[in-house]
Amino acid sequence: xxxxxxxxxxxxxxxxxxxxxxxxxxxxxxxxxxxxxxxxxxxxxxxxxxxxxxxxxxxxxxxxxxxxxxxxxxxxxxxxxxxxxxxxxxxxxxxxxxxxxxxxxxxxxxxxxxxxxxxxxxxxxxxxxxxxxxxxxxxxxxxxxxxxxxxxxxxxxxxxxxxxxxxxxxxxxxxxxxxxxxxxxxxxxxxxxxxxxxxxxxxxxxxxxxxxxxxxxxxxxxxxxxxxxxxxxxxxxxxxxxxxxxxxxxxxxxxxxxxxxxxxxxxxxxxxxxxxxxxxxxxxxxxxxxxxxxxxxxxxxxxxxxxxxxxxxxxxxxxxxxxxxxxxxxxxxxxxxxxxxxxxxxxxxxxxxxxxxxxxxxxxxxxxxxxxxxxxxxxxxxxxxxxxxxxxxxxxxxxxxxxxxxxxxxxxxxxxxxxxxxxxxxxxxxxxxxxxxxxxxxxxxxxxxxxxxxxxxxxxxxxxxxxxxxxxxxxxxxxxxxxxxxxxxxxxxxxxxxxxxxxxxxxxxxxxxxxxxxxxxxxxxxxxxxxxxx
Ligand code: GAL
Numbered sequence: 045x046x047x048x049x050x051x052x053x054x055x056x057x058x059x060x061x062x063x064x065x066x067x068x069x070x071x072x073x074x075x076x077x078x079x080x081x082x083x084x085x086x087x088x089x090x091x092x093x094x095x096x097x098x099x100x101x102x103x104x105x106x107x108x109x110x111x112x113x114x115x116x117x118x119x120x121x122x123x124x125x126x127x128x129x130x131x132x133x134x135x136x137x138x139x140x141x142x143x144x145x146x147x148x149x150x151x152x153x154x155x156x157x158x159x160x161x162x163x164x165x166x167x168x169x170x171x172x173x174x175x176x177x178x179x180x181x182x183x184x185x186x187x188x189x190x191x192x193x194x195x196x197x198x199x200x201x202x203x204x205x206x207x208x209x210x211x212x213x214x215x216x217x218x219x220x221x222x223x224x225x226x227x228x229x230x231x232x233x234x235x236x237x238x239x240x241x242x243x244x245x246x247x248x249x250x251x252x253x254x255x256x257x258x259x260x261x262x263x264x265x266x267x268x269x270x271x272x273x274x275x276x277x278x279x280x281x282x283x284x285x286x287x288x289x290x291x292x293x294x295x296x297x298x299x300x301x302x303x304x305x306x307x308x309x310x311x312x313x314x315x316x317x318x319x320x321x322x323x324x325x326x327x328x329x330x331x332x333x334x335x336x337x338x339x340x341x342x343x344x345x346x347x348x349x350x351x352x353x354x355x356x357x358x359x360x361x362x363x364x365x366x367x368x369x370x371x372x373x374x375x376x377x378x379x380x381x382x383x384x385x386x387x388x389x390x391x392x393x394x395x396x397x398x399x400x401x402x403x404x405x406x407x408x409x410x411x412x413x414x415x416x417x418x419x420x421x422x423x424x425x426x427x428x429x430x431x432x433x434x435x436x437x438x439x440x441x442x443x444x445x446x447x448x449x450x451x452x453x454x455x456x457x458x459x460x461x462x463x464x465x466x467x468x469x470x471x472x473x474x475x476x477x478x479x480x481x482x483x484x485x486x487x488x489x490x491x492x493x494x495x496x497x498x499x500x501x502x503x504x505x506x507x508x509x510x511x512x513x514x515x516x517x518x519x520x521x522x523x524x525x526x527x528x529x530x531x532x533x534x535x536x537x538x539x540x541x542x543x544x545x546x547x548x549x550x551x552x553x554x555x556x557x558x559x560x561x562x563x564x565x566x567x568x569x570x571x572x573x574x575x576x577x578x
Pocket of ligand 1: 162218
C-alpha cells in the first residue's frame with residue numbers, strides 16, 4: 045500500500061491539473077442510477093437511420109452518417125476536411141452482425157460515463173460502437189475522451205478519478221500490468237473492480253487466446269474488445285523507390301535504407317515526440333528483434349538481467365536510427381506522423397495497426413498493402429518490424445468496470461462491447477482484428493486486417509507489448525520520457541540507468557501483486573514467473 049500511495053501521488057502530480065479537475069467534475073455531474081435493474085427484450089422495426097455530427101478538437105470537422113439496415117449492412121458516409129493532407133469524400137461499407145432487437149433496461153441509469161483516449165482522428169470505431177449500444181439499450185454513453193495516443197494523458201486522469209473515489213462507469217485499459225496499476229490506486233485493490241470472468245464465459249470469450257492473454261492469474265478484470273499488433277513497420281514505398289532502396293526485411297537492410305536516406309537529407313523514421321509512445325516503441329521493437337521473444341517477456345516481468353547484451357545492442361541501434369528523425373519530430377503526434385508518411389516526408393513509421401484503421405477511416409484514397417500482397421498502386425506497405433517476423437506483439441484494449449452505483453450499466457456496456465456483435469462493429473473500423481477466432485474474414489475492410497488474421501494464427505511466438513500495458517504506469521511513464529531524452533541527446537548512460545531501474549521496478553510490482561498473465565493452465569506465452577506458486 046505504501047508503494048501504491050507514493051506511486052499514485054507521483055502519477056497525479058504528473059497529470060495536468062486542468063485535465064484532472066475537468067474529469068472529476070464530469071464524473072460528479074454524471075447522474076448516479078439505481079443499482080438494481082430488470083431487463084426485458086422487445087423487438088423494434090428496422091431500418092433506422094441516425095445522423096451523428098461530430099466536431100473534432102483542433103481544426104477539422106467530421107460529419108458522419110450511420111445507417112443501419114435490416115440486411116445487416118452498415119454504411120458509413122463521411123465528408124471530411126483534413127487540414128493536414130487532403131480533402132476527400134468517401135463511402136465505406138462493412139458488414140456487421142444484424143441488430144434487429146432493442147433491449148429496454150429498467151432501473152439502470154439513463155447515462156453512463158466511459159473514459160477513453162479514442163478521440164480526434166481515431167474516434168470512428170468507438171463512435172460506431174457507442175451508437176449501436178445506445179440504440180440497443182437506450183442508455184446514453186457519455187464518452188469522455190482524454191486525447192493522447194496510447195493513453196498518455198487518459199491513464200492519469202482515470203487514476204486520479206479512482207483515487208478520488210469517483211471512478212467512471214467503465215474505462216479503457218490495456219491488458220497486463222497496466223491493470224494492476226489501477227488496482228494499486230484503488231481503495232480495495234482488485235475488490236474495487238467487477239471481476240468479469242463470468243461475463244466472458246457468457247459471451248463465449250473465455251477460452252479464446254486473446255482472453256487468456258488478458259487474464260491476470262486466471263481472472264478477467266477487463267473484458268478484451270480488440271486485438272492489435274505493435275511490432276509493425278509502415279513504409280512509404282514511393283520514397284524507397286525514388287532512392288532505389290529495397291523494402292527492408294532484416295535489421296541490417298533497415299539500417300542501410302535509413303542511412304542512405306539520411307545522406308540524401310531525407311528523414312527515415314517519422315517517430316512522434318509530441319505523444320512520445322512511438323519513440324519508445326522503436327526501442328522496444330529493436331529490442332524484440334535483437335533479444336527475441338523470451339528476453340522481451342522477461343523484461344516485462346523484470347526477470348531479465350539488466351546487463352543483457354541485447355539491451356546495449358538495441359540502444360546503439362536506436363541512437364543511430366533516431367538521428368534520421370525529421371527536424372520537427374518533437375511536434376509530431378502519431379496521427380500527424382502518419383500524415384507525414386503519406387505525404388512522403390519520410391520513409392518509415394514504427395507503430396501499431398491502429399494506423400491501418402486511421403488510413404482506412406481518414407485517407408481512403410491511400411492504398412495500404414501488406415508485405416505479401418503489394419500491387420502496382422500500393423502507396424504504403426505494412427510488414428512485421430524487420431527481425432520480428434513470426435512474432436506477434438499483442439496489444440489488447442480491455443474495458444474495466446469499477447464497483448459502484450453505475451457498475452451494472454458499466455458491465456452491460458463492457459459486455460456488449462466485448463461481445464461478438466460489438467467486436468464486429470468496432471474492429472473493422474479500428475484496424476484491429478476481433479478476439480473471436482471464428483470471425484468471418486469478410487467483415488474486415490482492409491487487406492492488412494485479413495493479413496493480420498493469418499499472421500496471428502500462424503505466429504510462432506506471442507509477446508505482450510511493453511508500451512501498451514506490459515509496463516506498470518510509473519515505469520511506463522519514465523520509459524517514455526527517457527526514450528525522448530535518449531533520442532534528443534544520445535546519452536546512453538542515463539538510459540541504461542533507467543532500464544536498470546525499470547527492470548527492478550517491474551519485478552517489484554509484479555511480485556508484490558503475486559499476479560501473472562494468463563492462468564495456471566494457460567500461462568501467457570508459456571511463462572510462469574518465479575513468484576507464482578504452482
Ligand atoms: C493504443 C491502443 C490502441 C490505439 C493506440 C493509439 O494504446 O491500444 O487501441 O488507440 O493506442 O492511440
